[in-house]
Amino acid sequence: MSEQLVFSDIDTHSPMGADILERIARVLSPDDGPHPLHAPEIDGNAWTYVKDCLDTGWVSSVGKWVDRFEAMMMDATGAQHAIATVNGTAALHAALYAAGVRPGDEVLVPSFTFVATANAIRYCDATPHFVECESRSLGIDPAALGLYLDKLLIHRDGQVFNRHTDAPVRAIVPVHCYGHPVDMDALHKIAARHELILIEDAAESLGSSIGDRHTGRFGRAGVFSFNGNKTITTGGGGAIITDDALLARRIRHLTTTARAGDGTELIHDAVGFNYRMPNLNAALGCAQLETLTTKLETKRKLASRYAEALSGLEGVTMMVPPDWGHSNHWLNTILFDTMQARDDAFAALNANGYQCRAVWTPLHHMPMYADNPRMDLPVTEDLAARGLLLPSGSGLVQTGTTSSTDR
Numbered sequence: 257m258s259e260q261l262v263f264s265d266i267d268t269h270s271p272m273g274a275d276i277l278e279r280i281a282r283v284l285s286p287d288d289g290p291h292p293l294h295a296p297e298i299d300g301n302a303w304t305y306v307k308d309c310l311d312t313g314w315v316s317s318v319g320k321w322v323d324r325f326e327a328m329m330m331d332a333t334g335a336q337h338a339i340a341t342v343n344g345t346a347a348l349h350a351a352l353y354a355a356g357v358r359p360g361d362e363v364l365v366p367s368f369t370f371v372a373t374a375n376a377i378r379y380c381d382a383t384p385h386f387v388e389c390e391s392r393s394l395g396i397d398p399a400a401l402g403l404y405l406d407k408l409l410i411h412r413d414g415q416v417f418n419r420h421t422d423a424p425v426r427a428i429v430p431v432h433c434y435g436h437p438v439d440m441d442a443l444h445k446i447a448a449r450h451e452l453i454l455i456e457d458a459a460e461s462l463g464s465s466i467g468d469r470h471t472g473r474f475g476r477a478g479v480f481s482f483n484g485n486k487t488i489t490t491g492g493g494g495a496i497i498t499d500d501a502l503l504a505r506r507i508r509h510l511t512t513t514a515r516a517g518d519g520t521e522l523i524h525d526a527v528g529f530n531y532r533m534p535n536l537n538a539a540l541g542c543a544q545l546e547t548l549t550t551k552l553e554t555k556r557k558l559a560s561r562y563a564e565a566l567s568g569l570e571g572v573t574m575m576v577p578p579d580w581g582h583s584n585h586w587l588n589t590i591l592f593d594t595m596q597a598r599d600d601a602f603a604a605l606n607a608n609g610y611q612c613r614a615v616w617t618p619l620h621h622m623p624m625y626a627d628n629p630r631m632d633l634p635v636t637e638d639l640a641a642r643g644l645l646l647p648s649g650s651g652l653v654q655t656g657t658t659s660s661t662d663r
């Protein structure tokens with residue numbers, strides 16, 4: 257599971273490397289290592305529920321666990337509809353497509369995200385248009401975006417266009433990066449002003465909220481991922497939530513091969529997708545959702561232990577979640593004053609059993625997205641050069657154990 261990393265040219269005995277190792281070892285003992293970045297924590301009723309699928313033979317696209325998982329997702333998020341899918345990328349694709357993203361459209365999306373966010377836009381034959389993020393949430397910077405769009409967009413015949421490319425600008429996809437909620441209040445206003453379809457990539461933010469509203473519930477639809485490295489897992493899986501009954505029906509239809517009629521004949525009335533989550537995965541998902549509250553509590557503890565251990569270490573800042581929302585602390589993020597310090601820390605930690613990872617490589621640095629339209633992205637570039645992700649899985653902290661922070 258943990259990747260083999262090779263550091264031929266990097267000094268693993270640098271001053272920053274030694275300092276950071278000492279601090280992180282206060283939180284996670286080197287004797288208990290290696291510490292993966294985010295391993296799944298399989299617990300609770302997982303074995304019972306999965307065994308039920310195996311015993312009954314309902315392992316595939318039909319069965320009670322998918323319905324149950326969707327109901328539990330509605331419960332966990334407060335959404336009126338939930339549709340479970342094979343993965344988060346498929347969920348994003350289906351949500352964008354069903355909400356009306358069309359070939360030739362431009363879709364506003366941060367460059368600082370996982371590649372799937374932009375790929376899903378490309379699957380709709382639309383163009384990702386990269387926008388800037390801010391250091392408080394690591395998500396879209398609404399102030400910078402508002403100014404940019406006021407100059408970029410023209411409203412014509414009830415539609416909104418990019419004045420340089422003349423393409424319709426259809427949608428915006430904020431990402432709650434590493435679980436920290438974006439300033440959705442400000443972003444929602446911008447989306448409304450420019451009639452943009454708002455779809456949230458909440459793949460990383462199950463359990464994160466703003467006020468009493470769960471992330472994923474601020475736009476037309478929100479999308480989650482249950483990949484093995486997310487807060488909870490279904491092996492592979494995703495979900496779309498929405499309060500729009502018509503949209504939910506369309507998404508369910510499209511993600512289940514667009515079957516029509518009463519089922520006696522195989523008739524399909526659109527080019528649909530085979531995106532439904534299998535029952536086997538949903539069974540695991542139900543067990544995982546039952547333990548979500550405990551996992552979130554454990555992750556919150558881990559984040560506060562890191563914050564305590566790192567406080568006062570010069571040249572290092574631990575990212576604190578923005579004060580407008582509540583984070584699930586999916587991946588703990590630290591920022592170094594320099595890229596050199598980040599790379600030294602990265603090398604030292606990985607060489608000693610702490611599986612870290614640099615934050616996202618901005619998507620506009622990747623060959624397939626290098627020529628896409630974009631804002632100036634100085635904050636994105638800066639964060640990408642200095643950010644590091646620490647081991648963050650809920651399984652790293654034994655529930656019941658205490659540290660000085662918890663007492």
Ligand SMILES: *Cc1c(COP(=O)(O)O)cnc(C)c1O
Nearest residue numbers: 343344345370372373459481483
């Ligand atoms: C994980 C993730 C996805 C994709 O989810 P998969 O289930 O891996 O397909 C999309 N967007 C973001 C921001 C993610 O972190």
